[in-house]
Amino acid sequence: MIKERILVIGACGQIGVELTLALRKKYGNDTVVASDLREENPLLRGTGPYVTLDVMNKEMLHVMVIRQNITQIYLLAAILSATGEKNPNLAWSLNMESLLNVLEIARDENVQKVFWPSSIAVFGPSSPKVNCPQQTIIEPVTVYGISKYAGEFWCNYYHHRYGVDVRSIRYPGLISYKSQPGGGTTDYAVEIFYDAKEKGSYECFLKEDTYLPMMYMPDAIRATIELMEAPAENLTVHTSYNVHGMSFSPKEISVEIRKHMEDFTITYNPDYRQPIAESWPQSIDDSTARRDWGWKPEYDLAGMTEDMLKNIK
Numbered sequence: 001m002i003k004e005r006i007l008v009i010g011a012c013g014q015i016g017v018e019l020t021l022a023l024r025k026k027y028g029n030d031t032v033v034a035s036d037l038r039e040e041n042p043l044l045r046g047t048g049p050y051v052t053l054d055v056m057n058k059e060m061l062h063v064m065v066i067r068q069n070i071t072q073i074y075l076l077a078a079i080l081s082a083t084g085e086k087n088p089n090l091a092w093s094l095n096m097e098s099l100l101n102v103l104e105i106a107r108d109e110n111v112q113k114v115f116w117p118s119s120i121a122v123f124g125p126s127s128p129k130v131n132c133p134q135q136t137i138i139e140p141v142t143v144y145g146i147s148k149y150a151g152e153f154w155c156n157y158y159h160h161r162y163g164v165d166v167r168s169i170r171y172p173g174l175i176s177y178k179s180q181p182g183g184g185t186t187d188y189a190v191e192i193f194y195d196a197k198e199k200g201s202y203e204c205f206l207k208e209d210t211y212l213p214m215m216y217m218p219d220a221i222r223a224t225i226e227l228m229e230a231p232a233e234n235l236t237v238h239t240s241y242n243v244h245g246m247s248f249s250p251k252e253i254s255v256e257i258r259k260h261m262e263d264f265t266i267t268y269n270p271d272y273r274q275p276i277a278e279s280w281p282q283s284i285d286d287s288t289a290r291r292d293w294g295w296k297p298e299y300d301l302a303g304m305t306e307d308m309l310k311n312i313k
């Protein structure tokens, strides 16, 4: 039996911290090597091995994978939609080169499985707005969305051409309280909770009726691990799976928060992120993920809101 050794790249980000902790809980602390450009996140300190690593440095990454006997890689380093529009060249080079570096090394070495997240940002204005299907017209208009769509096809290519077992999810906007989000359009749905607790009010950068697909982090972590553990023969999608959690607008989430904090107020001041949000679907059809690996979300808007307010200090 192969002794698993898992490398998480981008482990100090919004998903990375929680995913690393969940993987360590499941597979053992020493099995999971966390890595990032940044200083180690305080929540990871003392829970397992940590290395500073720039995923753009292919030689260093390659040496790390060999020295640490890595058998699985979770690649989370990326530039997200809002930051990407401020620096398109950097977003394209980080998002593409990091993936190609990992896929090349996985092909050459003893890496059994790779996880790389895509996003609902692959969809564009011509995709269906409601219950957007797994396969449909996909014409992204952000550099982030273009990089994710290209990345999906690189994953598909390495799977079919070289047999690399790379798996992917099109995450919706993720909501969490352990690690801050890193420059996305859906970040308002996290900021709103912090401002509600700190100030009792929030100025939203999206219009009140902007519906977007969202998911609570515990569901996203579970989806990731369930997909990675699914039998390979059950998987029919080698680009990236649609997954649905919930869909709501800024107005709806503010109403939900007001059920717990009756004085909470929200104002709207839409900025450059509004057109990005409007280019994306409002909700996602995830029937293929449900069929292939049994995906089912647990959290809805009410359950997520209650848990966020309970946990944000």
Ligand code: NAD
Residues within 6 Å of the ligand: 009, 010, 011, 012, 013, 014, 015, 016, 035, 036, 037, 038, 053, 054, 055, 056, 075, 076, 077, 078, 079, 080, 094, 117, 118, 119, 120, 170, 171, 172, 173, 174, 175, 180, 181, 182, 183, 184, 186
């Ligand atoms: P994040 O920005 O919070 O974290 C990314 C991490 O990568 C950061 O800690 C950063 O320091 C690190 N990083 C950046 N450049 C690096 C480099 N050159 N080498 C090593 N590490 C580097 O992002 P996140 O929200 O955790 O997202 C992780 C992945 O999930 C990304 O691919 C993102 O596109 C995808 N995703 C996220 C969401 C979401 O809502 N958070 C939704 C859809 C898809």
Ligand code: AKB
Residues within 6 Å of the ligand: 080, 081, 082, 118, 119, 120, 121, 144, 171, 172, 173, 174, 183, 184, 185, 186, 187
């Ligand atoms: C973003 O808003 O850029 C991310 C995403 C949906 O990929 N949260």
